[in-house]
Amino acid sequence: MIRVQREDFDVGQEVRRLSAGGVGAVATFTGFVRDEGKTLSALTLEHYPGMTERQLEAIEAKAHRRWNLAEVVIIHRHGRLLAGEAIVLVAVAAAHRADAFAACEFLMDWLKTKAPFWKQEEGPDGTRWVEAKTEDDARAERWGDDC
Amino acid sequence: MRVLWFAWLRTKVGVGEETIDPPQGVATVADLVEWLKGRSPGHAAALGDMTMVRAAVNQDFAQADHPVRTGDEIAFFPPVTGG
Numbered sequence: 001m002i003r004v005q006r007e008d009f010d011v012g013q014e015v016r017r018l019s020a021g022g023v024g025a026v027a028t029f030t031g032f033v034r035d036e037g038k039t040l041s042a043l044t045l046e047h048y049p050g051m052t053e054r055q056l057e058a059i060e061a062k063a064h065r066r067w068n069l070a071e072v073v074i075i076h077r078h079g080r081l082l083a084g085e086a087i088v089l090v091a092v093a094a095a096h097r098a099d100a101f102a103a104c105e106f107l108m109d110w111l112k113t114k115a116p117f118w119k120q121e122e123g124p125d126g127t128r129w130v131e132a133k134t135e136d137d138a139r140a141e142r143w144g145d146d147c
Numbered sequence: 148m149r150v151l152w153f154a155w156l157r158t159k160v161g162v163g164e165e166t167i168d169p170p171q172g173v174a175t176v177a178d179l180v181e182w183l184k185g186r187s188p189g190h191a192a193a194l195g196d197m198t199m200v201r202a203a204v205n206q207d208f209a210q211a212d213h214p215v216r217t218g219d220e221i222a223f224f225p226p227v228t229g230g
Binding site for chain 2: 076129
């Protein structure tokens with residue numbers, strides 16, 4: 001299940017929903033806006049409506065093909081977020097922890113290179129666009145060229 | 148066809164979206180980039196260094212040799228920074 005939204009989310013609520021069916025394992029990752037040593041006050045996330053959902057659904061489908069999963073939840077916020085706010089949740093429900101852990105990490109590594117969002121940081125010297133990191137491409141590549 | 152611009156490309160071009168009617172010879176993303184650069188100094192600045200730019204055709208990532216056709220939605224943006 002993919003949600004692209006402005007509003008904040010509740011990790012506990014999402015985990016309770018995923019585990020309600022009696023699944024054995026739920027692994028989650030939550031990403032927050034870092035304050036970069038108190039120099040960042042806010043982050044604005046722009047996205048490409050339509051392509052965002054399409055790419056996240058594609059990543060979710062890859063994870064289902066590769067591991068034995070009960071359910072995947074990806075929630076990604078957009079808009080202006082303050083330092084400390086949550087940006088993204090990846091939650092994976094599976095019968096066993098190996099599948100849940102691996103799929104959760106895979107989804108985050110892929111999301112970092114494929115999800116069409118762009119971040120703009122606000123700091124003491126003004127606003128600047130964040131640049132993509134080559135280490136994100138390297139992390140995604142280590143999963144191989146998947147299905 | 149429609150062209151969408153995101154992030155600093157939109158700032159340089161001055162618009163987020165435009166409808167265009169390129170000539171017959173524009174058959175690929177690479178052809179389109181060359182044609183778009185001639186539209187304005189802002190367009191030329193946005194597409195000046197294609198190592199800093201990524202493209203999508205109909206909401207899928209596309210390489211330079213990807214075909215472009217009437218009715219397509221083409222987007223240009225920086226490498227993504229989500230998550």
